[in-house]
Amino acid sequence: MSTVTTSRSIKVTINGTTYEREVEARKLLIHFIRDDLDLTGSHIGCDTGNCGACSVIVDGSLVKSCMLLAVQADGATVETVEGLAHGDELNKLQQAFKDHHALQCGYCTPGMLMSATALLRANPHPSEDEIKKGLQGNICRCTGYWNIFEAVKAASE
Amino acid sequence: MLLREVGYARPGSLGEAIELLAADDGARALAGGQTLINVMKARAGSPDALIDLAGIEELKGIELRADGTLEIGAMATYTELVESSEARARPIIGEVCAQIADVQVRNRGTIGGNLCTSDPTNHLPPLMAALGAQMTIAGAGGERTVPASEFFLGVYMTAVGVGEVLTKITVPAGRSDGFAAVTLGVEGTCIASAAASVNGGVTIALGCVDAVPVVLHPGSVDEDAVREAVRDANLDPPSDVHAPSSYRKHLAEVLAVRAVNQARS
Ligand SMILES: Cc1cc2nc3c(=O)[nH]c(=O)nc-3n(C[C@H](O)[C@H](O)[C@H](O)COP(=O)(O)OP(=O)(O)OC[C@H]3O[C@@H](n4cnc5c(N)ncnc54)[C@H](O)[C@@H]3O)c2cc1C
Numbered sequence: 176m177s178t179v180t181t182s183r184s185i186k187v188t189i190n191g192t193t194y195e196r197e198v199e200a201r202k203l204l205i206h207f208i209r210d211d212l213d214l215t216g217s218h219i220g221c222d223t224g225n226c227g228a229c230s231v232i233v234d235g236s237l238v239k240s241c242m243l244l245a246v247q248a249d250g251a252t253v254e255t256v257e258g259l260a261h262g263d264e265l266n267k268l269q270q271a272f273k274d275h276h277a278l279q280c281g282y283c284t285p286g287m288l289m290s291a292t293a294l295l296r297a298n299p300h301p302s303e304d305e306i307k308k309g310l311q312g313n314i315c316r317c318t319g320y321w322n323i324f325e326a327v328k329a330a331s332e
Numbered sequence: 333m334l335l336r337e338v339g340y341a342r343p344g345s346l347g348e349a350i351e352l353l354a355a356d357d358g359a360r361a362l363a364g365g366q367t368l369i370n371v372m373k374a375r376a377g378s379p380d381a382l383i384d385l386a387g388i389e390e391l392k393g394i395e396l397r398a399d400g401t402l403e404i405g406a407m408a409t410y411t412e413l414v415e416s417s418e419a420r421a422r423p424i425i426g427e428v429c430a431q432i433a434d435v436q437v438r439n440r441g442t443i444g445g446n447l448c449t450s451d452p453t454n455h456l457p458p459l460m461a462a463l464g465a466q467m468t469i470a471g472a473g474g475e476r477t478v479p480a481s482e483f484f485l486g487v488y489m490t491a492v493g494v495g496e497v498l499t500k501i502t503v504p505a506g507r508s509d510g511f512a513a514v515t516l517g518v519e520g521t522c523i524a525s526a527a528a529s530v531n532g533g534v535t536i537a538l539g540c541v542d543a544v545p546v547v548l549h550p551g552s553v554d555e556d557a558v559r560e561a562v563r564d565a566n567l568d569p570p571s572d573v574h575a576p577s578s579y580r581k582h583l584a585e586v587l588a589v590r591a592v593n594q595a596r597s
Pocket residue numbers: 223224225360361362363364365366367368369385406407431432433437440441442443444445446448449453454455456492496497498499519520521522
């Protein structure tokens with residue numbers, strides 16, 4: 176019989192490293208990632224599930240980590256923006272963001288990159304509409320989206 | 333946002349979940365969390381304990397029976413409903429689920445959570461009402477089945493009582509369905525919505541115009557009959573920042589016609 180507890184020990188593998196930590200049940204996954212593990216690449220924009228800055232991939236599925244408790248991710252494999260580059264070398268998608276000037280302040284970028292990563296993994300050659308639909312959950316206040324769209328398109332070619 | 337302190341359990345069976353939910357009337361089921369976590373952040377609700385349904389196999393899966401009936405586990409996500417070949421037996425379900433919010437919300441949000449929220453702006457309550465779905469609810473006393481028309485009791489209120497879990501949604505066979513909505517931005521929150529099913533008789537369910545879906549049975553699929561049925565319902569929709577009552581009332585009529593036209597095409 177499982178019991179109700181206000182904290183529990185969880186085991187989460189993030190970008191290949193397995194972390195075991197005691198967390199409070201009320202802790203959001205984004206806070207676990209940023210505050211407990213100091214992986215501050217994933218951002219908190221709205222904290223209401225609207226902006227997508229906190230997007231990460233959990234067991235292969237793109238989610239907003241401000242809309243998930245850390246305890247819900249117990250046993251999961253998580254990918255964050257820190258896992259994209261190969262050492263100091265940007266991956267193809269990140270390089271495309273750089274080449275196409277797909278960021279200004281950069282606040283939305285980690286979420287955009289994770290959404291685009293999930294999109295291109297499921298659909299390596301998306302149509303223009305599919306790119307737009309794949310990024311629908313991510314808000315950017317700076318770029319007008321066009322260069323982000325161009326970058327994802329370039330990375331898919 | 334730091335949530336108020338809360339307990340958490342992840343039972344492995346439905347029986348355990350029901351026991352945990354019944355043991356504390358401050359306990360709430362946690363499905364995709366795409367509404368509940370926000371409710372907790374806003375302190376609009378502060379459950380004492382969250383009973384996570386994610387580990388319960390009985391609540392998962394989408395099955396198509398030989399007679400065309402679809403049995404959808406309450407924990408089926410929108411993404412699963414969009415991708416499921418079984419769910420294609422009733423194509424409108426995947427079509428509507430693909431319009432809800434965005435990839436991230438669709439990957440987590442569940443049909444059971446959508447229905448149990450009973451938010452008048454949600455997509456699935458009017459759809460399930462139009463399709464004539466049956467909801468199976470399990471509790472300590474066993475199982476009961478409630479038709480969609482009796483499931484929604486008010487804003488955020490359903491037939492699911494304390495200590496109970498919505499386990500599955502049964503959708504009868506049929507194909508001629510439609511859905512139309514005016515939303516905030518592309519695929520945003522509904523300002524008004526209408527679902528229609530023309531399998532035998534004509535059933536329309538209107539969303540966002542009352543606390544629960546308004547179900548109508550016009551005499552035929554003709555535009556005049558549909559408009560008349562909506563007018564005869566004497567709707568008195570709420571006004572808010574997105575639309576005054578009169579505009580929602582107008583939209584209900586227009587969207588009912590569009591949904592019926594899609595269903596008969
Ligand atoms: C940015 C954003 C945009 C959205 N836009 C839309 C939209 O346009 N249209 C739309 O329809 N929805 C929208 N939603 C809401 C979303 O669809 C939610 O997923 C849904 O309302 C709740 O489903 P859930 O699985 O996340 O449930 P949860 O949030 O986990 O639960 C919701 C409620 O239902 C109860 N519950 C859940 N499952 C069960 C069960 N099996 N038995 C008993 N009780 C249960 C919970 O206790 C809770 O009270 C949006 C959400 C977000 C964050």
